Amino acid sequence: MAQKIFSEYFYNKISYLGAALSLVMFVVEGILFAMDFLTPSTNSYLSLFTYVVLPPILIIGLLLIPLGALKKKRDVRLGRVSDDRETFTFDLANAAHRNAAVAFIVITVIFMVMTAVGSYKAFNYTESVPFCGTTCHNIMKPEYTAYLKSPHARVKCVECHIGAGAGWYVRSKLSGARQVVKTLLNDYARPIPVPVHDLRPAKDTCEECHWPGKSFGAIELERSYFPGEPGAISRWDVRMLMHVSGKEGENRGIHAHMNSDHVIYYAADDEKRQQISWVKSVNKKGEAVVYMTKEAAKKQFNPSPANIRRMDCIDCHSRPSHHYEAPMPLVNRAMAEGKINPGIPLIKARAVEVLAAKYASEEEAVTRIRSVLSAYYKEKQAEYYNAHRNEVDDAIAYVVELFKSNIFPEMKVRWDVYPDNIGHMISPGCFRCHDGEHNASSGKTITRDCGVCHAIIAQGPADNMEKSVDGLPFRHPFDGDESWKQMNCADCHSGS
Ligand code: HEC
Ligand code: HEC
Ligand code: HEC
Ligand code: HEC
Ligand code: HEC
Ligand code: HEC
Numbered sequence: 001m002a003q004k005i006f007s008e009y010f011y012n013k014i015s016y017l018g019a020a021l022s023l024v025m026f027v028v029e030g031i032l033f034a035m036d037f038l039t040p041s042t043n044s045y046l047s048l049f050t051y052v053v054l055p056p057i058l059i060i061g062l063l064l065i066p067l068g069a070l071k072k073k074r075d076v077r078l079g080r081v082s083d084d085r086e087t088f089t090f091d092l093a094n095a096a097h098r099n100a101a102v103a104f105i106v107i108t109v110i111f112m113v114m115t116a117v118g119s120y121k122a123f124n125y126t127e128s129v130p131f132c133g134t135t136c137h138n139i140m141k142p143e144y145t146a147y148l149k150s151p152h153a154r155v156k157c158v159e160c161h162i163g164a165g166a167g168w169y170v171r172s173k174l175s176g177a178r179q180v181v182k183t184l185l186n187d188y189a190r191p192i193p194v195p196v197h198d199l200r201p202a203k204d205t206c207e208e209c210h211w212p213g214k215s216f217g218a219i220e221l222e223r224s225y226f227p228g229e230p231g232a233i234s235r236w237d238v239r240m241l242m243h244v245s246g247k248e249g250e251n252r253g254i255h256a257h258m259n260s261d262h263v264i265y266y267a268a269d270d271e272k273r274q275q276i277s278w279v280k281s282v283n284k285k286g287e288a289v290v291y292m293t294k295e296a297a298k299k300q301f302n303p304s305p306a307n308i309r310r311m312d313c314i315d316c317h318s319r320p321s322h323h324y325e326a327p328m329p330l331v332n333r334a335m336a337e338g339k340i341n342p343g344i345p346l347i348k349a350r351a352v353e354v355l356a357a358k359y360a361s362e363e364e365a366v367t368r369i370r371s372v373l374s375a376y377y378k379e380k381q382a383e384y385y386n387a388h389r390n391e392v393d394d395a396i397a398y399v400v401e402l403f404k405s406n407i408f409p410e411m412k413v414r415w416d417v418y419p420d421n422i423g424h425m426i427s428p429g430c431f432r433c434h435d436g437e438h439n440a441s442s443g444k445t446i447t448r449d450c451g452v453c454h455a456i457i458a459q460g461p462a463d464n465m466e467k468s469v470d471g472l473p474f475r476h477p478f479d480g481d482e483s484w485k486q487m488n489c490a491d492c493h494s495g496s
Contacts, residue, residue, distance in 0.1 A: 009069040009076075018064025025058035026111070033114065036121070048135060051122035055115075126173070132157040136183045139192075142413040145405055146322040155209075160321065161196075163204045171198070191412045194318075195273060202313040206320075210313075219244050221454070224336035224462070225477050228349045234342065236477040237465060239458040254453055257311055264311040266433070267303035273315070274419065276432045278303050279446065291438040291446050316430070318421040326415035326426050326495025327355035330402050340395045344388070345381055351399045356496035359409045366400055373399065415495050424488065426495035431488050450474050 032050040075081045091097050125131055133144035147153060152160070162172045175198055182188045218241040225236045245253040257264055261284045269275040277296035282288045292301060314320070331351045334340040340347060354372055359365035373396045377385040385392055407414050419427035424434070436448035450456075455471030466472060476484055483492070 007069065009072045010065065012068045012072040014068030014071060015065045016068075018061045018068060021061030021064065022058055023061075025054060025061055029054055029058060029114065029118075033117075045135075047121070047125045047131070051118055051125050055118055055122075126176070127156065127158050129156055132161075136180075138410060139183060139188065142324065142408040142411050143322045145408075146319075146324060149405065150321045150323060152321040155321070159208070160205045161199070163200045163208070165204075168200060168204075190410070191417050193271070194418060195271075199314070206313045206317075217245060218242060218455075220457075223332070225332055226335050226342050226348050227478050228352075230345070231478065233461045233478055235336075235462040236460065237458065237462050238456060238477075240454040240456045242454045243452070254316075257316070258313070265308050266311060266315075267307045268309070272419070273309075274428060274432065276438075277301060279433050279438055280308075289440045289442070289444060291433070291440050291444070293437050294439075297439070316421055319418060322418065323420055324413060324415045324418055325406050327352040327402075328426070328493070328495050330355065330406060331399075334398060334402060339398045341388075341391050344377075344392060344395055345384055347395055350376055351395070351402075352496055354399065355403055355407065361409050362404060365403055365407070365409060369400055369403060370396060424490065426490055426493045428488065428490050431490065435488055 029050065032046065032054070036046060036050055072081070090101075092101075129147075133140050133147065147157070158172075162168050179188075221240050221242055223238045225238070227233060227236075243253050245255045256262070263282050265280045265282070266276050267278040269277055277293040278301055279291040280288055281291070309315075331340065331348050334351075335342045335348065340351065342348075350373060354369045357365075357368070359368060374393075377392045377396075415426070419429070421427065421429045421432070423429045424431040428435070430453065431448070433446050434448050434453075436445060438446040450473070451471050456474060457469055457471065458465045458467040459472060459475060460466050474484070476482065
């Protein structure tokens with residue numbers, strides 16, 4: 001009988017299987033490691049296999065070896081199989097034993113180094129943008145697409161969604177593991193519900209890079225609007241200064257909400273925090289002012305502490321990195337930038353219409369948008385189309401691009417599902433509180449004064465604008481309609 005270097009118990013089918021599995025995995029991992037180190041660009045699937053999927057299989061293989069031995073030992077003890085083991089001897093003078101020992105030590109060391117490097121790479125990999133954004137590509141496609149064109153395209157997902165510290169790291173990995181299971185079971189909500197309840201307070205994420213004490217003064221905003229129907233005015237421009245920050249020591253300006261000398265709390269009536277009927281502002285001295293809508297005041301509404309939220313950055317900047325734009329502003333901007341020629345008859349109305357329609361999938365949307373728009377121009381605007389074929393085709397192609405980067409039918413993601421709270425035009429935003437309907441018992445009202453948050457410094461038809469550095473009273477574009485004085489913008493404007 002050949003000399004055996006391991007205990008007889010190890011010579012069984014389960015241990016053989018384990019040894020074979022680990023050997024194969026070991027070689028495969030070695031090759032993948034080398035590939036990952038030697039190729040300059042990281043492929044997220046390669047990393048996923050190398051650092052997340054395969055190592056557990058290798059470990060299972062290794063575990064099978066002693067498990068097989070234990071089982072055999074038990075079987076021998078119970079008399080199920082005959083005891084054919086030999087006493088284990090190890091003799092350094094024996095060349096075969098010496099070689100086996102050296103081989104064992106070398107393989108163990110290589111394995112440990114690979115495990116260490118592997119764990120580190122696994123850590124880095126699961127923290128990386130490709131992991132969050134592309135591994136489950138269909139699910140995160142909307143967030144990832146919007147992220148890539150946001151000002152935060154160089155900020156890692158984890159810097160806003162997890163932040164620093166071991167506690168949040170573990171919490172996020174547990175919640176991440178749950179999400180992986182849900183993904184595999186195809187059991188997840190479409191759209192993904194917001195607010196994200198595990199989102200860390202902005203103090204530990206946004207404020208790692210931006211701080212509220214930093215004064216911005218004013219920021220200039222420029223908007224161009226194009227009429228839906230041809231009329232006397234072909235383009236209306238508005239330029240305004242956003243009063244982001246007040247003067248030193250003054251409790252004014254938009255970011256005064258974030259000043260340490262007064263803190264704002266609110267209670268929302270709905271899950272998405274779009275309706276707010278109770279607001280409390282507390283100053284440094286601890287003096288509180290409570291503002292309520294008429295209905296809330298009538299029933300002496302008193303929210304439960306669990307429903308009260310301290311206002312922070314994301315109550316205004318709700319879409320800092322995943323901004324899904326509505327058809328109206330999208331088409332306005334495309335026209336202002338010359339991507340869509342504003343001279344094409346009725347292009348704004350038609351483009352907004354096809355962007356806002358509901359589709360079951362992106363594929364269907366792309367086909368429908370192309371066919372509906374080309375049919376319209378070929379049939380209803382044949383004369384214009386024949387003279388400006390390229391222009392119209394380019395516009396149609398661009399509308400398709402706009403759709404693909406802002407609307408995601410598979411995940412049911414659109415501008416009206418994830419409202420941006422930064423303004424008040426197509427979702428209530430600031431007017432959730434600043435609608436002039438939130439009053440304190442003292443008679444004080446949360447202001448709806450158009451001049452408080454911004455000053456319009458120029459407005460009107462692009463070739464004939466009125467201008468003033470002191471701020472102009474708002475004129476409703478194109479029709480001069482005055483209903484905005486009584487009604488909120490979002491009552492009429494839905495973005496489509
Ligand atoms: C600048 C900070 C920031 C970065 C960077 C960021 N997010 Fe977000 N994310 C947010 C905020 C804020 C929300 C909205 C939370 C809320 O409303 O409760 C959000 C929401 C989400 C949601 C919920 C659905 C939705 O669209 O609102 C998902 C999913 C998500 N982010 C994934 C990602 C992925 C994947 C990345 C990286 C590719 C990423 N995020 C990068 C700040 C960020
Ligand atoms: C890791 C650093 C980092 C974190 C964390 C971060 N940001 Fe930023 N943010 C930046 C940088 C850098 C820019 C400037 C990008 C530029 O100028 O193009 C920026 C730009 C912005 C802007 C200006 C956007 C614009 O349209 O010009 C806003 C608003 C903003 N961040 C809000 C937030 C909010 C809210 C959070 C938390 C949810 C956050 N940021 C988290 C680094 C960060
Ligand atoms: C009350 C609502 C509100 C809150 C709360 C708020 N912001 Fe802002 N912030 C604004 C508005 C409005 C602007 C002007 C720019 C705009 O309209 O997009 C702005 C501008 C900014 C800018 C500059 C953008 C640029 O283009 O330079 C940054 C950065 C920023 N905010 C970060 C933050 C951070 C970080 C917090 C939390 C500490 C915060 N904001 C809290 C409303 C708010
Ligand atoms: C949750 C309610 C709430 C929301 C949402 C909100 N605010 Fe306010 N805001 C307040 C309250 C309350 C005050 C008055 C603070 C006080 O009582 O001292 C205030 C005051 C202000 C002021 C100072 C007003 C003055 O008289 O000088 C500005 C500017 C402002 N907000 C801008 C904004 C902007 C811009 C947005 C949207 C991006 C916004 N707010 C959203 C509650 C809110
Ligand atoms: C509480 C602060 C606040 C008040 C009050 C306010 N606005 Fe605004 N307004 C904003 C913010 C913030 C934006 C959006 C900036 C952005 O899009 O980044 C905005 C945007 C606008 C725009 C550009 C809209 C767009 O999306 O193209 C117009 C026009 C405008 N406001 C008019 C008004 C008028 C008219 C009033 C008075 C009825 C008013 N605002 C009152 C904060 C305010
Ligand atoms: C009674 C309904 C109504 C209200 C309220 C209203 N609007 Fe409008 N608005 C319209 C209509 C209708 C048009 C289209 C006019 C056209 O294209 O000829 C329009 C057009 C506009 C446009 C240019 C079109 C575009 O491409 O976006 C802007 C900007 C605008 N409104 C801003 C506002 C603001 C800001 C408020 C709130 C202060 C407001 N509107 C309130 C009905 C309304």
